[in-house]
Every structure is written in structure tokens, then in C-alpha cells.
Amino acid sequence: MEKVTRIESATVVMPQTDIDTDQIMPARFLTTTTKEGLGDAAFSDWRYDDDGKPIPDFPLNRPGAAGSKVLVAGNNFGCGSSREHAPWGIVDFGFRAVISTQIADIFRNNSLKNGLVPVIVPDDVHAWLLANPGAKVTVDVASKTLTLPDGRSVEFPLDGFSQHCLLEGVDQLGYLQSQDAAIDQFEKARSWQP
Amino acid sequence: MSGQTLFEKVWQDHIVVPESDANPAVLYIDLHLIHEVTTPQAFDVLRERGLPVRRPDLTLATMDHSTPTVPVPTLGDLDIVAEPAAAGQIRQMIDNCNEFGIALEGFESQHRGIVHVIGPELGATQPGKTMVCGDSHSSTHGAFGALAFGIGSTEVGHVLATQTLLQRRPKTMAINITGTLKPGVGAKDVVLALIGQIGVDGGVGHVMEYRGSVIRSLSMEQRMTICNMTIEGGARAGMIAPDDTTVQYLSGRPRVPQGADWDAAVARWLALPSDDDAHFDREVSLDVSKLAPQVTFGTNPGMVVPVTGHIPADTGDLSFRKALDYMGLEAGQAMIGTPVDVVFVGSCTNSRLSDLRETAAVLKGRKVSGQVRMLVVPGSQSIKQQAEAEGLDKIFTAAGAEWREAGCSMCLGMNGDVVPPGKLCVSTSNRNFEGRQGVGARTVLASPQTAAAAAIAGSIADPRELTNH
Numbered sequence: 001m002e003k004v005t006r007i008e009s010a011t012v013v014m015p016q017t018d019i020d021t022d023q024i025m026p027a028r029f030l031t032t033t034t035k036e037g038l039g040d041a042a043f044s045d046w047r048y049d050d051d052g053k054p055i056p057d058f059p060l061n062r063p064g065a066a067g068s069k070v071l072v073a074g075n076n077f078g079c080g081s082s083r084e085h086a087p088w089g090i091v092d093f094g095f096r097a098v099i100s101t102q103i104a105d106i107f108r109n110n111s112l113k114n115g116l117v118p119v120i121v122p123d124d125v126h127a128w129l130l131a132n133p134g135a136k137v138t139v140d141v142a143s144k145t146l147t148l149p150d151g152r153s154v155e156f157p158l159d160g161f162s163q164h165c166l167l168e169g170v171d172q173l174g175y176l177q178s179q180d181a182a183i184d185q186f187e188k189a190r191s192w193q194p
Numbered sequence: 195m196s197g198q199t200l201f202e203k204v205w206q207d208h209i210v211v212p213e214s215d216a217n218p219a220v221l222y223i224d225l226h227l228i229h230e231v232t233t234p235q236a237f238d239v240l241r242e243r244g245l246p247v248r249r250p251d252l253t254l255a256t257m258d259h260s261t262p263t264v265p266v267p268t269l270g271d272l273d274i275v276a277e278p279a280a281a282g283q284i285r286q287m288i289d290n291c292n293e294f295g296i297a298l299e300g301f302e303s304q305h306r307g308i309v310h311v312i313g314p315e316l317g318a319t320q321p322g323k324t325m326v327c328g329d330s331h332s333s334t335h336g337a338f339g340a341l342a343f344g345i346g347s348t349e350v351g352h353v354l355a356t357q358t359l360l361q362r363r364p365k366t367m368a369i370n371i372t373g374t375l376k377p378g379v380g381a382k383d384v385v386l387a388l389i390g391q392i393g394v395d396g397g398v399g400h401v402m403e404y405r406g407s408v409i410r411s412l413s414m415e416q417r418m419t420i421c422n423m424t425i426e427g428g429a430r431a432g433m434i435a436p437d438d439t440t441v442q443y444l445s446g447r448p449r450v451p452q453g454a455d456w457d458a459a460v461a462r463w464l465a466l467p468s469d470d471d472a473h474f475d476r477e478v479s480l481d482v483s484k485l486a487p488q489v490t491f492g493t494n495p496g497m498v499v500p501v502t503g504h505i506p507a508d509t510g511d512l513s514f515r516k517a518l519d520y521m522g523l524e525a526g527q528a529m530i531g532t533p534v535d536v537v538f539v540g541s542c543t544n545s546r547l548s549d550l551r552e553t554a555a556v557l558k559g560r561k562v563s564g565q566v567r568m569l570v571v572p573g574s575q576s577i578k579q580q581a582e583a584e585g586l587d588k589i590f591t592a593a594g595a596e597w598r599e600a601g602c603s604m605c606l607g608m609n610g611d612v613v614p615p616g617k618l619c620v621s622t623s624n625r626n627f628e629g630r631q632g633v634g635a636r637t638v639l640a641s642p643q644t645a646a647a648a649a650i651a652g653s654i655a656d657p658r659e660l661t662n663h
Contacts, residue, residue, distance in 0.1 A: 017513045018394050018494050022627040027606045031260055031279035033234035033286055045629045074513070076395035079428060079494075080627060081606075082330040083232065084346035102395055105364075105430050106330060110346035159362060161217050172348075173239070176356040179211055179220050183248075183358055186210040186222055192462060194224035194252060194323055 003169040004115045006140050007096045009069035012059050013133035014043075019073055020080035021107060025089045027081075038085055039092030059133070060093070069096040070137055072129045076100070078107025087111045097139045099146065101126045112162050113172065119146055119156045141166050197469025199366050200435050201401045204341040204466070208324045210358055218360040224323040225252055226353045227309045228296070230287035231259040231608070232328025236351035237290040247294045248357045254318050255291050256299040257284055258308045260608045263571050263598035266301050280609060294354075307574025307600040310334040310542040314418065315574055317447025321436035321463035326353060331542045331624065332431075333424040337417035338444075339436035339466050341401070344425065364430045365475040367400040371408040373483030378658040380552075381416035382544060382622070382641035384408070385423040386488035388480050390498035397429025400476065403468065404434050408482055414443040415548040422543045423624050426495040435467035487657055489529050490626045490639040492517035497626075501644055501656050504528050520628055521636050522616070529654050532638075535617035537568040537595075537649040538631070539642055541605035544622035545573030547580055549642045554586045556646035556660050557593040563652030568595035569611065571603040595649070607632045620648040 029041040047058050054061040071090065077100040078086060087110045090098070097117040108118045117139055121129070128148070129135060138147040141163060145153045158166075165172060198206070205221070213219035226249075240247065247253060260280035266272055269288075272281045291298040299306045305316060310331050313319040321339035326332060330344035345359065352359055371384060389396070402424055409417065417434050424432030441460055444450050451459045486500035497517060499505060508515065508525035518525060523532070539545070539553050553570065562568045570590045572578040578600055581587055587597045604611040605623035607630070613619040615634030622645050623630075626637035638654065647657035 015512065016516065018496075020494065020625075020627045022606075022625065022630050026629055026633070027608045028633075030231050030608060031277065031283050033283055034238075035235055045633060076398070076428065079394055080330065080425075080625060082328060082344035082346055084235075084328075084348060087346075102398055104395075104428060105398060106344050106346065106425075110348065113346065113348040159218070160215060161360070164216075172360060173243075173352055173355060176220065176352055176358055176360065177245075179356070179358070182210050182220065183222070183356060187357075190207075190222075192459070194320075 001113070001165070001169045001171060002115050004096060004117060004141055004166045006138065007069050007117065008136070008138045010064055010134045010136050011070045011072045011129060012065045012068045013072045013130055014059050015074050015130050017074035018076045018079055021078055021083050021086040022080055024078065024086040025083055030083060030085055032085070035088045037092065038089035039094070042089035042093050064134060067094065069094060070099065070139065071095045071097070072099045074100065076102045076104060079104040082106045082110070084110045087114045087116050091116050099126070099129060112165065115166065117141060117166060121146060121154055121156060125154050197472040199468040199472040199474060200339060200403055200433050200466055201341060201366050204322055204324065205363060207322065213363060218362045220358050221324060221361045222358055223252070223326050223353050225254060225313070225318055225325045227313055227325065227327035227332065228253060228255045228350065229259055229309050229329065230257050230261070230283050232347045233290065233350055234283065234286050235347045236354055237294065239351040240294070240355055245355045247296060247354045250294065250296045252357060253296050253354070254313060255287070255296050256306055256309050256312055257287055258600070259602045259606065260284065261601045262609055263601045263603045263611055265599055269301070277610060304575050304579065307576065308542045308545065308602055310422065311545060311573030311577070314338065314414070315447070315576060317444050317450040320444065320450065320459070321440060322466050326359065330425040331422050334418050334422040334542055336421040336424065336431050336433040337414060338440055339433060339463065341431055341433065343431040365400045367397060367402045367429065367476040367478065368474040369402050369404045370477065370479040371404060371406040371482060372479060373408065373481040375408060375482055375485065378643065378661055379482070379485050379487055380641050380643070381412055381419040383485055383488040384480070384482055385420045386490065386495065386498045386639060387482070387485055389423065389427045389496045390488070391480060392427050392478060394426060394494045394496040395428045397424065397427040400429050402427070402429045402432040403474070404432060409434055410437065413548065414439060415546045418546070419543055423495065426624060436463045487641060487644045489644060489654060491521065491523055491529060493520055493626055493628050495624065495626060495639060499529060501529055501640070501654065530656060532654040533618065534566055534620050534648045534653055536613050536619035537566055537645050538604040538619055538621040538623065539645050540569070540571030540573070540603050541623035542573065542602070543624045544642050545571060545577070547577050549622065550577070550581050550586050553642045553646045554589040556643055556650070556657060557595065558589050560593055560650050562594035562649045565652050566649050568649045569598060569604055570595050571598045572600050574600045604631055606630060607635070613637070620645045620654065
């Protein structure tokens with residue numbers, strides 16, 4: 001995984017609450033057997049009209065969205081299906097951080113495996129971000145802070161291990177493999193076998 | 195010191211390396227369920243790194259999501275009945291299982307079916323196990339007192355390679371279901387009402403335990419329906435303490451322990467319920483005494499009203515308006531009488547034999563409305579066989595419904611079974627998200643009885659008027 005340390009970008013804002021992973025990546029794109037190229041499919045049903053043309057009004061189609069690295073979304077982003085195709089698509093589009101007041105558990109876990117930083121902020125900061133699309137913000141993983149254009153900073157929750165994995169680009173499978181002896185021991189010592 | 199919850203007992207029993215401030219716990223996984231949609235990228239990672247699957251014997255593989263629900267007599271027929279991408283994904287699943295030595299419940303197997311249906315059916319789902327799958331409805335297996343949750347494809351790779359996951363311990367939430375259910379009201383109505391109460395984000399960060407006399411009175415199939423939709427309330431997993439109902443359900447199933455091991459397992463299982471003095475981080479109560487059959491009106495499972503009720507008044511909320519606009523419904527309108535185009539009975543929520551029996555009880559001697567297409571899709575090939583042995587298939591087809599092979603089907607519309615744009619489907623599945631059942635499709639979630647009543651009326655109807663209630 002690529003290292004993620006500091007993200008400076010204008011935001012793209014999608015204010016709806018409870019944006020589920022079926023919106024982020026509709027099921028018909030899940031027949032793919034690779035991770036690549038899902039950025040074009042992200043938010044497909046909201047983003048394109050019946051003829052497949054971009055809807056100019058949709059946030060991802062507005063000028064500047066293509067270069068943005070920070071998505072601001074309504075509360076409870078990423079609920080629903082566990083499909084990792086959702087963060088794959090968001091990352092492939094170019095985002096490196098998602099800001100909301102709450103992010104669904106499975107989506108959050110999947111994001112952290114793909115270098116997408118989940119940033120949870122208080123209601124007042126969230127309200128300001130929703131009202132100011134395109135605001136230039138900075139997400140700093142080392143200090144776990146989000147900095148707004150006026151210089152105000154808020155800390156966001158990120159456990160030490162996830163922070164370390166983002167900063168160093170740690171491969172979590174490699175980490176689990178290094179626990180092999182402990183896993184062997186657990187399998188031998190347990191009182192019942194599954 | 196207070197006692198332990200069911201969750202804590204199962205969690206504690208699977209710690210390979212304890213959690214610390216610096217590191218999450220390494221949690222052992224007793225059963226990994228895999229299917230064709232969320233595994234190809236995970237197998238690729240193993241291949242790239244030259245890693246084997248650590249415990250093929252603890253891996254249960256099937257094909258359900260993009261799999262056709264019309265017969266596939268030979269693999270060659272797949273290309274005729276499935277989209278090329280779906281056919282390719284299914285072939286890749288077969289190849290991956292062969293290459294990595296995993297037994298697959300494939301087209302030739304009587305046990306093929308929806309992954310969350312076949313685990314319990316085979317007796318592979320057991321109390322006290324940790325179980326995961328690249329599918330959020332893994333929460334279903336919690337009905338047995340297993341700790342079961344959905345994961346992404348990267349974590350599927352972690353479990354394939356190491357049989358473990360890195361996990362932070364979630365919080366606990368007790369859901370106390372009290373009162374007495376009225377006739378004609380069931381598990382689906384209970385869980386829809388609960389999600390309506392707590393909201394689709396009500397359980398984020400928590401493992402729920404469903405408790406109380408109502409839960410005790412439910413069959414395993416009903417308990418599975420409730421635990422299945424736990425994820426729709428945002429929770430990581432839902433659990434129900436094992437009891438005699440659990441043990442009786444599992445007794446004699448192919449993959450349960452045998453002989454003396456069975457007795458030891460039962461003793462271990464019956465010690466799992468939360469201690470009387472166990473502490474939960476949160477508690478929620480729901481009295482179901484006055485509960486009516488429930489239906490959703492919006493685009494998430496928390497937007498729910500009694501079938502006899504009205505859509506709430508417009509508060510000006512952006513997501514509420516967007517939902518009603520998508521559904522083609524008005525704030526304040528009655529749900530009964532809303533025209534219906536499609537009815538789907540199936541999915542990991544409601545495709546078990548009891549669901550099919552309930553559907554048949556409403557359909558028997560009646561006809562599906564001429565304007566409605568009704569699809570009945572059993573959860574597994576084995577359920578299909580049992581239903582046919584009871585003659586349920588004849589009731590469905592005589593009423594004018596289609597009777598299919600097992601699969602996820604129209605729940606997520608990956609296999610060609612889709613609801614056309616703008617059409618309204620009353621569905622026994624779990625998600626009414628925009629486009630879930632097909633681009634532009636409109637979904638109303640309901641119980642099998644309510645779905646069957648809608649099929650006959652051609653509009654949303656109170657099932658109690660068609661049954662003896």
C-alpha cells in the first residue's frame with residue numbers, strides 16, 4: 001500500500017446522509033475480477049444520465065472535482081454492503097480522504113486497507129464543510145488533524161495501528177504472517193476444534 | 195467485577211494475540227464462507243505471493259450472487275444463461291477453489307445456495323464460532339450464538355492466508371424485545387420496526403445481542419431473519435444466545451460434532467449465554483405487543499411504517515425528499531393500495547422453508563394479480579427439494595409465480611434477475627437502496643406474507659386480511 005501522510009486539497013461535497021455502498025458502486029459492476037478502473041463507475045447512477053452522459057450538476061462532474069482528493073459526505077457514509085469495490089472506486093477516482101460525522105464500520109475498515117483516510121469530525125465542522133464545497137483543507141495523518149482554510153484544526157480519531165499503517169504503507173497481511181508461530185500455538189492449544 | 199456477555203465469551207475464546215494500544219487483536223476465525231463476487235481479488239493476492247490457503251477445511255465455498263436462477267445443467271450452458279462477466283466470475287470461482295484445494299458447493303451440489311442459508315443448513319454454523327464472509331449479511335449466523343460479521347476482499351485474503359483477522363474490540367448493545375407478537379406479525383416485522391426505531395446508523399461500532407421472551411419464542415429461521423438485518427441497523431454483528439431451540443435445530447446436521455463430541459459441544463454451547471450480571475455498553479428496548487406488519491416507504495431500511503399506516507409528513511429533510519422522489523410516493527400518503535409491479539420472495543433474509551410455507555399459505559387457491567410478476571427463489575437447492583416434496587412449488591406456479599433455482603437473485607440484481615426502471619417491487623430482501631434491485635428500481639421491504647398479499651392484490655395490502663388473522 002502507498003504511504004499516506006498529508007493530503008491537501010479542495011473538497012467535493014455530497015451532502016446526503018446514509019450514502020450506501022450500492023450508490024458508491026452499483027452491483028452490476030461487481031462482476032469484475034480485478035480492482036482496476038472502478039473510478040469511472042463510482043456513483044454511476046447519480047453521476048450519468050440514461051444515455052451515459054455526465055450530469056453536469058452532480059458534484060463529481062463539476063469543474064475541479066477531477067483533481068480533488070477529499071470527499072465530504074453526509075452522516076453515516078458507506079453503510080450497507082461490504083463490497084470493497086466501493087473504496088476501490090473512490091480511490092481510483094482520486095480521493096484519499098472521506099470526511100463525515102460517522103462512517104460505517106465495514107467501509108471504514110476497507111478504506112484503511114486502501115489508503116483512504118476516514119476522517120470523523122464534530123457536527124459544527126461538518127456543517128461548515130457541507131456549506132462550503134471546494135474549501136481547501138489539509139488532512140495530516142501524523143497529527144491526526146484536519147485543518148480548515150481559516151487555520152482552525154480539529155483532531156480526528158484514528159487508532160495507532162491504522163495510523164502507522166497509513167504513514168508507513170504497512171502491508172497488514174505481512175504483519176499477520178509474522179504472527180504465524182502464535183497462530184500455530186493457538187490452533188494446537190485450544191480446548192475444542194472447529 | 196461483572197460477568198461476561200455472550201459476545202465477550204466468544205471474542206475471548208478466539209484471541210491469538212491480545213489487543214494493545216499499539217496493535218489490534220489477532221482474532222482466530224473458525225469458519226470462512228466464500229462466494230464468487232468478493233474473492234477473486236483475494237485469491238490473486240495469494241497467487242502473487244505464493245501463499246496457500248491455510249485452512250481449506252475451515253472454508254465453505256459456494257456460488258450465489260451472480261449465479262443464474264435458471265437451471266445450468268452443464269458448465270457449457272452457463273454462457274447461454276449468464277452475462278459474460280458473471281459467467282467469467284463463476285468460472286474463476288471454480289478454478290480458484292480447485293487450485294487452492296477448497297471444496298466448492300457448485301452447480302452439481304444439492305447444498306449449493308445462498309452462503310448464509312447453507313452454513314446453518316449444513317450445521318457448519320455453530321454457537322461459539324467466529325465466522326466471516328465477504329458479505330455484510332454474515333450477521334445472519336449470529337442467530338446461533340456465533341460471532342459473525344462481514345469483511346472486505348482484502349480481509350478475505352487475510353483469512354484465506356492466515357485464518358485470522360486484525361480486529362479492535364467492538365462495543366456491546368443489548369436489544370430487549372418485549373411483549374407478545376400478534377398473529378400475522380413475524381420476525382421481519384420486528385427487525386424492520388427496530389431499525390425504524392434506532393435508525394440505519396443506530397448500531398455503528400457495536401455488536402448487538404437480541405434478548406427477551408420474544409426472541410426465546412422464535413424458531414431458528416425467524417432468529418436468522420432478525421440477525422440477518424442487524425447490519426441494516428449499522429451494527430457489526432448481531433447475536434442470540436443458544437438454547438434448546440438452537441441445539442434441536444443443529445442436531446443431526448451433516449457438519450456438527452458426532453457422538454461424545456456432540457455432547458461436549460452442547461455443554462459448551464449452553465454455557466455461552468450472557469451472565470446475569472453482564473454489562474452492555476448500551477441497551478435498547480422494543481415492545482412488540484402492538485406491532486403490525488411493517489413496510490418500508492423510502493430508500494433505506496430505517497424508513498419504515500406499519501402496512502396500515504401513512505408515510506410521515508414532510509419535514510423538509512433533504513434525504514427524506516430525495517427518497518420519496520425516487521420512490522414516486524408522497525409524504526402523508528397511505529401505504530395500502532400503492533400499485534405493485536413485481537414481488538420477490540427470496541434472499542438470505544427470507545428464503546428458508548418456513549418463509550416459503552408462509553408465502554404458499556397466502557397464495558394457496560389464489561392468483562397473482564395480472565399486472566404483477568412474482569418470483570420465488572429458494573435459499574438453497576436443498577430447500578428447493580424440500581419445498582417441492584411438500585408441493586409448495588405447485589402452489590406457486592398455480593398462482594402464477596415463477597419458481598427458480600437457488601441464489602441471491604433479485605435481492606441485488608447481479609444475475610440478470612432485475613426489477614425494471616421505475617417499477618415498484620415488494621421484496622422480502624433486506625435493502626431498499628436506490629437501484630438495489632436494478633437501475634431505477636423501487637423497493638418496498640416486507641415479510642413473505644405481506645409480499646404474497648401484495649402479489650394477489652396487485653397493490654400493497656394487509657396480509658392479515660387474507661389469512662385467518
